[in-house]
Amino acid sequence: MPPLPSELAYVPFVSVEHMMGLVHHIGIENVLIDLADEIEADFKRWELFDKTPRVASHSDVGVIELMPTSDGEMYGFKYVNGHPKNTKEGLQTVTAFGLLADVNSGYPKLLSEMTVLTALRTAATSAMVAKHLAPKGSKTMAMIGNGAQSEFQCLAFKAICGIDTVRLYDIDPAATEKCARNLQGTGLTVVPCKTGEESMEGAQIITTCTADKQYATILTDNMIGEGVHINAIGGDCPGKTELHRDILLRSKIFVEYPEQTWVEGEIQQLDKDHPITEMWQVITGQAPGRTDAKQITLFDSVGFAIEDFSALRYISKAIEGTEFFTQLDMLADPDDPRDLFGMLERSKG
Amino acid sequence: MPPLPSELAYVPFVSVEHMMGLVHHIGIENVLIDLADEIEADFKRWELFDKTPRVASHSDVGVIELMPTSDGEMYGFKYVNGHPKNTKEGLQTVTAFGLLADVNSGYPKLLSEMTVLTALRTAATSAMVAKHLAPKGSKTMAMIGNGAQSEFQCLAFKAICGIDTVRLYDIDPAATEKCARNLQGTGLTVVPCKTGEESMEGAQIITTCTADKQYATILTDNMIGEGVHINAIGGDCPGKTELHRDILLRSKIFVEYPEQTWVEGEIQQLDKDHPITEMWQVITGQAPGRTDAKQITLFDSVGFAIEDFSALRYISKAIEGTEFFTQLDMLADPDDPRDLFGMLERSKG
CATH class of the missing domain: 3.40.50.720 (NAD(P)-binding Rossmann-like Domain)
Incomplete structure (x- = not known):
């Protein structure tokens, strides 16, 4: 049997179903109030964030954007598309997901759906x-x-x-x-x-x-x-x-x-x-x-990216001790960091 | 019971374990040859790609980068960190994951670990x-x-x-x-x-x-x-x-x-x-x-981002018909695209 990935290799993932479950668990109005508080707190420390305009890739029918920011301790970004013509094709105009990472190690710490979460953070803002x-x-x-x-x-x-x-x-x-x-x-x-x-x-x-x-x-x-x-x-x-x-x-x-x-x-x-x-x-x-x-x-x-950052940080705290996430084997983590190849070879099992 | 997510809500996900399994399934030298061919083919159509320098967030101890590109049909980006001091702490200097999306709809089509894949694409390049x-x-x-x-x-x-x-x-x-x-x-x-x-x-x-x-x-x-x-x-x-x-x-x-x-x-x-x-x-x-x-x-x-794009496209083709991926419930996809809230309410179950 191939060796199991180490704990470091896992990233908590909040699916759409888990996000919806979490929102009901906390109560949607409570979530909106909490998010507004988180966002307001981050607006108060606005100056310390690393801010860049979103990075957009435009096509004739829509746009795909990456919205990164960092407060020096955590780094966050959101992937989001905007395709107004999607609705006619039975698709969402906007879908999104986001990631939080630890600035000190660069390791991702949360991957989350953000289609539902963006709707919540936009309203809260x-x-x-x-x-x-x-x-x-x-x-x-x-x-x-x-x-x-x-x-x-x-x-x-x-x-x-x-x-x-x-x-x-x-x-x-x-x-x-x-x-x-x-x-x-x-x-x-x-x-x-x-x-x-x-x-x-x-x-x-x-x-x-x-x-x-x-x-x-x-x-x-x-x-x-x-x-x-x-x-x-x-x-x-x-x-x-x-x-x-x-x-x-x-x-x-x-x-x-x-x-x-x-x-x-x-x-x-x-x-x-x-x-x-x-x-x-x-x-x-x-x-x-x-x-x-x-x-x-x-x-x-x-x-703006900081609002998504606030929302992701809120979710990463809110899921603690709950069942509203799974662990994703997203990062290679060999026992010896220099031995990525050895990890690959040993996985032959 | 809450309704199951529709097919559109799912994004194929290649974990580290799946990536390693896929590499062994194809053979590592074959993967390197195939990747080199894909990358060379994309270098041949270099001019049609949407190119931007990577978007970097620097800290005292490392950097977190987003590397997006698009060929007009597919959009790809990689998240990658670089933290030389990580090795001493038992962590990887570089971890990475990437995403492919459909430019026409903006919907993600593949999420993949890229720590192993980046090592392969760098060598192939x-x-x-x-x-x-x-x-x-x-x-x-x-x-x-x-x-x-x-x-x-x-x-x-x-x-x-x-x-x-x-x-x-x-x-x-x-x-x-x-x-x-x-x-x-x-x-x-x-x-x-x-x-x-x-x-x-x-x-x-x-x-x-x-x-x-x-x-x-x-x-x-x-x-x-x-x-x-x-x-x-x-x-x-x-x-x-x-x-x-x-x-x-x-x-x-x-x-x-x-x-x-x-x-x-x-x-x-x-x-x-x-x-x-x-x-x-x-x-x-x-x-x-x-x-x-x-x-x-x-x-x-x-x-450069195009090399990652080539690698992600290769993986998205290589996993077809195999067991080396799972489906992630990453995108909200309500029956009526305008009814995100109704989907959330109905999920109360």
Whole structure:
């Protein structure tokens, strides 16, 4: 019999099934709250992270990206694709997985599915940011775009910001129906709407999360009243935006990582000298957030590697002592590190 | 019971144990020959690849790198660390894994260990290049540095270039002993040597593969006779080289991807206008290789993403119809792609 791999050769792996089991085990709203706390804590130590814009490989039909970062102790990266045409073929627009590794040894310490986890961390990031920027006492959110991310957004804003009512709109009524059905029994009051305008009635927070339009204009300027917070998720690729430029000009704009947002976010429509505020500076108190009740605040969110890092670290702690992972024989670990060939030969058994 | 994941959710995974089983199943020399053919074929279509220098995250003790590339149909990347101090702690200097994905859908199609596979592809690349550059009828190779890569190099040069004798040298005699022991029964004549000079006696090919010195000088100018081929593997990081600059000045230098080699290879010691030749141009006949029997040819190898891509594609074909992989539930694949949340809810079971 070939020798068994040593303990060092194993990497804990969280499959989709395990991730779903873990989320139910902890409770989805608890997971969203925990993730928001982890992400906020990492935004507070933003400056010590090794940051690079994502490494993208573009094709005619989509993009494949690697999003690495490190806090000096742990290294993390996410693989993620974006293929808007996939939905028509019965595939996910976005699939993802991620890895954590020990900076000191370079050894991987966690491999995890991140399709479900990205949905959770994106929603947790949105709600964490809104907690800092949205009008105090916000109770109603317009949710425009009722695709795969929508329910996660609604639940995160309930759990983290205290939203009790969501007003749903999608150009496809079937998507709205699906979202409304999924939110039954969550405690949210759900109002399906027939137009974008209708969905914004009485909303203090407006979340846009649409996927497959090039320079779409989901929101036009006359639709937006004063004092609201806009959480813009869907504009996250070069050439992909959701908001009319006039809204940007009326808003105070907050971003994750400017180098990336200028390329991928709504602000690709603006001149490069337009003032923007980095969200980590608001969270650490170095820059003001909302300064006026009538101000429109806009979180131009594209998703950044540090949020995935926070999420992977959370999962690596959350699985400890549970059954929600398996061990993957992913690393060669010969008894004598210089004897890789000997390990191979002995495996003939 | 929670619903089973759909077929689309699964990604074939080749563990270390499966990789070793596959190598024995095919035969290690056959694998090296096949890999050299795959790599040579991809060097022939070099221009169509999407190429970027690796994305490195450096720390005081090592580096973690992502090496992506794409040929427009498939996308591949490798995760690899380099931690010279690991050996002392009983860990591998280098561990690696890799992924292939479909460019059209962005869906991963193969996840594989690459610690063993990188050793194989590095050796196959070295021997494939030497086939083009080394003196005709080369029979003897000096192998300087007898660590984890050394046996793979020796076997590749036997299988691909017809080398029948290897002369081994390492500053640590135990490494040479290990290498000599592992090469017993391979058909190679193995000559352990006490000095670097001794190892080069009668050698037409000199392979240097040492790991843990900053700007080491493994070879000095007076050690190198005319007409040899130098295969320099170990200088592959900023600040890490093996050859004295004078040798470079006497040699005709061949590289994989100049943008990367100028940063990581032996040529970081040279002025940026020093002439170098890209190996793919030699292989396609667009540039001459060796032009003179007395010429010293030098392959300044740092390892490039396309070689890993070739290796992953080879493995994805080689495992078809075998038992040398498992299926990983790595991708969420809801029946309705927009209904990720519904999939999560239904998994409560």
